[in-house]
Amino acid sequence: MTNYLNTANSAQIKTVVVPAAGHGTRFLPATKTVPKELLPVVDTPGIELIAEEAAELGASRMAIITSPSKPGLLRHFEDFPELVSTLQARGKHEQVAMVERAGRLIEPVSVVQHEALGLGHAVGLAESALDDDEEAFAVMLPDDLVLPFGVLEQMAEVRASFGGSVLCAFEVTPEEVSSYGVFEVMEICPDEGLPTETVKQVIGMVEKPPAAEAPSRLAAAGRYLLDRAVFDALRRIKPGQGGELQLTDAIELMIKEGHPVHVVIHQGKRHDLGNPAGYIPACVDFGLSHPKYGRALRDTIGAVLQEYDDREASLA
Numbered sequence: 001m002t003n004y005l006n007t008a009n010s011a012q013i014k015t016v017v018v019p020a021a022g023h024g025t026r027f028l029p030a031t032k033t034v035p036k037e038l039l040p041v042v043d044t045p046g047i048e049l050i051a052e053e054a055a056e057l058g059a060s061r062m063a064i065i066t067s068p069s070k071p072g073l074l075r076h077f078e079d080f081p082e083l084v085s086t087l088q089a090r091g092k093h094e095q096v097a098m099v100e101r102a103g104r105l106i107e108p109v110s111v112v113q114h115e116a117l118g119l120g121h122a123v124g125l126a127e128s129a130l131d132d133d134e135e136a137f138a139v140m141l142p143d144d145l146v147l148p149f150g151v152l153e154q155m156a157e158v159r160a161s162f163g164g165s166v167l168c169a170f171e172v173t174p175e176e177v178s179s180y181g182v183f184e185v186m187e188i189c190p191d192e193g194l195p196t197e198t199v200k201q202v203i204g205m206v207e208k209p210p211a212a213e214a215p216s217r218l219a220a221a222g223r224y225l226l227d228r229a230v231f232d233a234l235r236r237i238k239p240g241q242g243g244e245l246q247l248t249d250a251i252e253l254m255i256k257e258g259h260p261v262h263v264v265i266h267q268g269k270r271h272d273l274g275n276p277a278g279y280i281p282a283c284v285d286f287g288l289s290h291p292k293y294g295r296a297l298r299d300t301i302g303a304v305l306q307e308y309d310d311r312e313a314s315l316a
């Protein structure tokens with residue numbers, strides 16, 4: 001039996017749901033054969049970074065919603081005995097640890113979504129993976145890196161005060177607001193002992209509003225702490241934007257019906273691994289801090305920038 005590395009769970013979250021059955025069209029042609037969740041940030045696939053965050057949270061299982069065309073996702077968490085014994089025979093112990101790491105982080109459970117009917121549909125399928133006594137569960141979108149880890153612990157504290165569901169936001173510029181789901185919020189009562197600058201009550205959500213109509217500059221990030229009541233809401237919504245069952249629509253329905261929904265405004269960094277424009281900066285960021293590659297990468301990037309600037313100057 002595998003001994004997983006899960007740390008103490010002050011957040012009391014047992015299951016983390018990782019929806020990973022989308023088509024990844026913004027990352028074509030790579031995603032014809034490679035799931036975007038397996039694309040490496042330096043050398044580690046995004047899904048392994050998510051497993052690391054889930055293990056640090058102290059969750060005991062990660063329910064990966066996957067499609068039949070993406071068997072590699074679960075495979076990444078399995079044992080590779082032949083590779084390990086070859087590496088051991090060659091004395092490559094560092095690489096052995098790298099191969100074994102993913103499988104030791106957290107117990108992966110597979111839930112198959114046969115058709116990509118939307119994020120809401122994918123999350124709805126996770127109900128079968130939860131125990132009867134699980135009143136709440138986390139959702140982590142694998143193409144969203146929210147750094148440093150720990151925002152779900154803060155979200156669990158908010159649920160402990162207010163109950164209901166807790167979402168995660170980050171502040172964007174007015175120019176960026178139309179690319180995101182945007183929260184309409186109101187202040188919380190200061191008596192709760194929670195930081196009023198970073199915790200707000202959500203009273204509405206708008207998907208990709210024009211800048212002039214955006215209710216705030218607080219955009220949704222891919223971390224959710226959802227009450228089990230979401231499954232009932234998900235069963236009652238109709239296909240929304242893009243003809244897909246949207247998680248946002250279920251949350252909006254819950255808010256309308258009086259379910260408490262709050263948001264934690266994340267103070268750290270966020271990388272969107274779902275498209276090249278976000279993935280490349282993530283690789284540069286992780287690469288620059290990497291003990292093995294950081295120094296050389298800094299020099300290379302400096303040289304590339306210099307070459308680029310010289311070329312631009314010569315064309316001016």
Ligand code: UTP
Pocket residue numbers: 019020021022023024025026027065113115116117118119121122141142143274
């Ligand atoms: P995205 O819309 O970002 O992912 O969904 P996508 O559909 O794979 O990407 P594009 O837009 O075609 O480039 C957010 C998350 O929800 C999952 C995706 O895998 C992604 O992690 N998802 C989406 C599902 O699991 N099932 C779905 O039906 C839709």
